[in-house]
Amino acid sequence: xxxxxxFVESYNFIDSEEAGALENFQKAAEGLGHSFEFITKRNLxxxxxxxxxxxxxxxxxxxTAYIASRMAYESGLQVLDDPRSIQICGxxxxxxxxxxxxxxxxxxxxxxxxxxxxxxxxxxIFDELGRPLVLKAPYTSFSKYVEKTGSEYxxxxxxxxxxxxxxxxxxxxxLPTKFDWRVGVLGSEVxxxxxxTIPSGRWKHGxxxxxxxxxxxxxxxxIHRSEAPQKLKECAVSACNAIGDSLFGVDLKxxxxxxxxxxxxxxxxxxxxxxxxxxxxxxxxxxxYLARN
Amino acid sequence: xxxxxxxxxxxxxxxxxxxxxxxxxRMGYYVSMQAEIMDCPVIPSSQDSLxxxxxxxxxxxxxxxxxxxxxYIISDNVKDIMFEVEFPMILFPLHPASNGGYKVVKxxxxxxxxxxxxxxNQKYPVCAENLFGxxxxxxxxxxxxxxxxxxxxxxxVYDEFKLPICxxxxxVLDGEPYLCSLASVHxxxxxxxxxxxxxxxxxxxxxxxx
Numbered sequence: 001x002x003x004x005x006x007f008v009e010s011y012n013f014i015d016s017e018e019a020g021a022l023e024n025f026q027k028a029a030e031g032l033g034h035s036f037e038f039i040t041k042r043n044l045x046x047x048x049x050x051x052x053x054x055x056x057x058x059x060x061x062x063x064t065a066y067i068a069s070r071m072a073y074e075s076g077l078q079v080l081d082d083p084r085s086i087q088i089c090g091x092x093x094x095x096x097x098x099x100x101x102x103x104x105x106x107x108x109x110x111x112x113x114x115x116x117x118x119x120x121x122x123x124x125i126f127d128e129l130g131r132p133l134v135l136k137a138p139y140t141s142f143s144k145y146v147e148k149t150g151s152e153y154x155x156x157x158x159x160x161x162x163x164x165x166x167x168x169x170x171x172x173x174x175l176p177t178k179f180d181w182r183v184g185v186l187g188s189e190v191x192x193x194x195x196x197t198i199p200s201g202r203w204k205h206g207x208x209x210x211x212x213x214x215x216x217x218x219x220x221x222x223i224h225r226s227e228a229p230q231k232l233k234e235c236a237v238s239a240c241n242a243i244g245d246s247l248f249g250v251d252l253k254x255x256x257x258x259x260x261x262x263x264x265x266x267x268x269x270x271x272x273x274x275x276x277x278x279x280x281x282x283x284x285x286x287x288x289y290l291a292r293n
Numbered sequence: 294x295x296x297x298x299x300x301x302x303x304x305x306x307x308x309x310x311x312x313x314x315x316x317x318x319r320m321g322y323y324v325s326m327q328a329e330i331m332d333c334p335v336i337p338s339s340q341d342s343l344x345x346x347x348x349x350x351x352x353x354x355x356x357x358x359x360x361x362x363x364x365y366i367i368s369d370n371v372k373d374i375m376f377e378v379e380f381p382m383i384l385f386p387l388h389p390a391s392n393g394g395y396k397v398v399k400x401x402x403x404x405x406x407x408x409x410x411x412x413x414n415q416k417y418p419v420c421a422e423n424l425f426g427x428x429x430x431x432x433x434x435x436x437x438x439x440x441x442x443x444x445x446x447x448x449x450v451y452d453e454f455k456l457p458i459c460x461x462x463x464x465v466l467d468g469e470p471y472l473c474s475l476a477s478v479h480x481x482x483x484x485x486x487x488x489x490x491x492x493x494x495x496x497x498x499x500x501x502x503x
Contacts, residue, residue, distance in 0.1 A: 041418040044349075044367045061317050061343050062389030064418060067367070070350045074357070087343060091318065094339075097330045113297050113320070138318060165389070166318035168300070 002034045002291040005050040007068045009040065009057040020272030021283075022056060028283035034291055044068055048075040052290040055081050059267040060090045060139055078290055081266040085246040089266035091138045092170050095243065099261060102242035105235070106261040107253070108173040114163050122155050129173045136170040137162040141265070143206035143215075148174060176203055179218070181252040181259070183228070183236035184268055184275060184282065186289055187245050190237065191282045192275045193228035195221040196251070222277040235259040247286065296320045300327050307502045308335040309495065313458040314477040315342035316392075334502045337455040345454045346393070348385040348420040348474045358453050360446060361471040363422040363464060369415045371405050378423045380404075383464075385420040385474050386411035393476025395462065397424060422473055426466035432478055433459050434487055435494040446470045455501060457491075458483070 006025065013019045022038075029036035039046060041064045047053060053072035059065040059081050066086050072079040081089075088094045099106045110125055126133065132150035135158045140146050147158050162169045178198060184191040196205045197218035205218045225233070236250040239261045249268025252259045269275065276282050296312060300323060308328040312321030315337055322342050328335035337345075344350045352362040366377040367387070374382070381399045384407050385391070396407045411419045431443035435458075436451030438444055442465050450461060450472070462473040 042368055042370055042373065044418070060389070064387060066343075067347060067349055067387065070344065070347070071353065074350075074353055084340075087340065091326075093323070094326055094330075097327070101330060111300070113300065115297050167320045168318075168323055 002051045003049075004029055004034055004036045004052045004054055004287070004290055005039045005047060005072075006036060007040070007053060007055045007057055007065060008038050009064075012056050015271065017271035017273055018269075021270045021276070024272055024276070024283045025054070025287065028287045029291075032284065032287055032291065034287065036287075039068075044071060047071045047077065050077060052078040053080070054286070054290055055079070055267060058141060059086045060141070061087055062090075062139070065267075066090075078292065080247050080286070080290060082244070082246050085244050085248070085266040088243050089248070089264055092136055092140060092263065093138045093168055095264055096170070098242050099239060099264070102238070104239050104242055104261055105259070106239075107175060110171045112159060112169050112171055114167055117156060117159050117163075119152060122152050125155075125171055126152075129171065132174050134172045134174050135159065135162065136172060138166045138168065138170060143204045144208070146204060148203060174203075175253055175255065175260075177253050177255070179221075180205060180262055181232055181236075181250075181254060182220075182268070182275075183233060183250045183252065184248070184270075185236055185240045185250060186247045186285060188237055188241060189285075190225045190228070190233045191285060192279045193223050193225050193232070194275055195223070197221065220271075220274040222274065222279075224278045229259075232259050235261065239264050247289075296324050299324055303331060305331060305333055307499075308333050309457065309498055310335060310337060311457055311491065313480050313483060315456055315459075316346050316477055317343055319477075336457060336498065336501055341454045341456065345456055345459070345475045346477070347387070348422075349387070351454075351475050352420075352472060354453060355450065355472050358449065360449055360453075361469060363424075363471045363473050365420050365422040367418050367420050369408060369412050369418040371401070371408055374404065374408070374419075374421045375401065378421045381424045383422045383424045383428070383473060384408070384411055385422070386417070387420055388413050388417040393460070393462075393474065395474065397428070420474075424464060426464035426471060428462070428464050428473070429470075430476075431461045431463065432482070432487070433461055434490050435498050437490065437494065442468065443470050446472065450475070457498070 026036045057065045069083045132148050137145035179195040182194045199216050199218045208215050240248045249265045251262035310324045315321040325339045356362045384396045398404045431438040431440035433447040436448045438447040460476045463470045
């Protein structure tokens with residue numbers, strides 16, 4: 001029997017679908033004869049007492065989840081997400097540079113440093129990537145800190161905001177599509193395939209309503225992994241292999257039958273009735289991965 | 294070579310990164326990250342930079358190496374902290390914007406206030422350490438410091454984390470130093486004497502690339 005700790009924060013239980021997925025993980029673990037307990041930032045020091053750690057709280061090298069992952073790794077536990085994956089996927093610059101090194105096709109991307117924020121640089125980036133373009137803070141997650149602009153003023157204003165936390169900002173070509181593919185991958189194996197649709201009148205899956213704390217999300221359409229395009233799955237797995245061996249959610253755009261990577265994310269969302277709708281064995285596969293060794 | 298130029302080159306030699314701030318997403322961090330992506334040996338590594346500025350991980354790795362560390366607890370709960378750590382205590386924030394600062398607290402009331410402010414209204418936990426000695430800080434340059442009480446431990450910390458420029462926060466009891474945390478050094482804090490020490494020790498640092 002393997003004793004599995006699941007690191008969560010209180011917000012993981014707000015959405016009933018997310019809470020449902022956590023319950024499914026627990027059932028899968030217990031069904032396989034393992035124990036599964038939730039731990040929080042209040043009892044991080046109990047991590048070495050377990051055999052494996054599964055992180056469901058939002059990961060970022062600046063967040064508590066990274067401390068949990070690093071503590072687990074140092075204590076010899078099997079850990080998802082491992083600290084290296086959090087380090088790479090938590091910073092989009094790191095992630096894109098590794099994709100580039102591995103020759104993976106991803107959205108045309110440039111990087112801007114604080115010192116380079118001048119009219120000449122901005123103009124040359126617009127010339128190269130077109131107008132409008134997308135500015136992305138390296139620490140983006142859940143579609144936050146991703147903004148579109150077609151003006152030099154907007155470019156400067158967004159960059160200055162993102163520079164508060166990072167000395168480098170990502171700039172990308174704007175490629176509008178009706179949906180992004182999301183492929184869940186664990187250890188080079190495709191777990192699930194979805195389409196994350198873009199809400200009507202918007203340009204990204206999750207858009208914050210101006211002047212409100214509310215976010216509008218597009219729907220999730222799930223298809224059997226066996227029925228997903230082979231080329232899509234190959235592209236997603238190649239992208240993950242450039243990053244590491246862990247649990248990833250790869251976002252891809254399909255343009256004229258070709259697939260190009262938008263992002264590789266660690267700690268991908270898993271909501272009951274969404275990502276698991278067609279391939280319900282994802283819980284069992286993840287628990288088995290945690291329980292190996 | 295300046296960092297902006299370096300981020301755009303395909304330079305392939307060993308890199309001794311002398312940006313004084315290696316905190317996550319600062320230029321010093323990106324320089325090490327870029328070097329690693331190009332497969333260049335680099336000091337410090339991006340992983341060591343991440344670990345060194347996070348007090349619980351810094352203390353965990355230092356204690357695994359056999360260095361004296363202050364006992365600590367990570368929590369957002371005042372009662373739990375008081376159960377594990379005696380007053381006075383030193384509190385380090387663990388939120389994303391933390392900058393190496395800390396608060397010393399001596400009473401339950403000040404602990405409540407500190408946990409709330411350092412934890413951003415208990416969104417993040419804090420790292421609480423028992424303060425049993427005299428608190429000192431030591432500027433360290435490639436493992437050397439002019440603070441005699443800290444000189445041996447500074448060398449050992451450099452061997453473990455390889456941060457060329459940093460500030461150690463320690464407490465000293467009966468002449469024995471105990472690590473509390475590690476912070477960055479602002480470039481304006483580097484004196485001309487510090488720059489001379491760095492130049493003098495750069496040659497010796499070559500052995501650190503293994």
